[in-house]
Amino acid sequence: MTRAAGPWREGARTVGFMTALTALFISAVTGAHLLTRDAVARNRTRHIQRAVRAAAGLPADPAAGENATMETGPGRYEVETPAGRIVVRLAQGAGLWGPIQAAVGIRLADQTLAGFAVIAQSETPGLGARIEEPGFAAQFAGKRPPLTLAPEGARSPRPDTVDAVTGASITSRAVRDLVNAAAAAESAGAGKEAP
DSSP states (O other): OHHHHHHHHHHHHHHHHHHHHHHHHHHHHHHHHHHHHHHHHHHHHHHHHHHHHHHTTSOSSOOTTOOOOEEEETTEEEEEETTEEEEEEEEEEEOSSSEEEEEEEEETTTOOEEEEEEEEOOOOTTTGGGGGSHHHHHTTTTOOSSOEEEOTTOOOOSTTEEEOOTTOHHHHHHHHHHHHHHHHHHHHOTTSOOO
């Protein structure tokens, strides 16, 4: 009888130890989450504000005394710039490995794009992730949606064409589609929510 009880005790001790260790780690992770959630939320807001400013063609950080962007609806911001008023819409599209979130700036005067900035993406480094490169984002300024894609390096003079990223056709189409959707939402009505 004592022989049979030995393995049970050893198993119970192992299960008890693993349960206590798991509870300790869960408590530590929960505590870290609770202690940092306000800072994470502030940083997320700052990151979105920088993307909104970049999509409006402004420096990422406002100068002292400069008016920040103004949220006028869910996912919609208005920015006063020296070149006029710009609406920035937050948009999301389905990339290859997950959602792509971006800010799309639209000049109200002529409905051309003021800029484009990625907020979040999980595309392949060196391929689809190149949508975060300054050269890719710079090509959107002055273009008129709906956009079409040209092969990378084509540098089409057409006002409705941007260069795709070579080897990242799904990502390129996702960016084109989310920019077109944001522009369509803005032309359909300024107060409507971005897609």
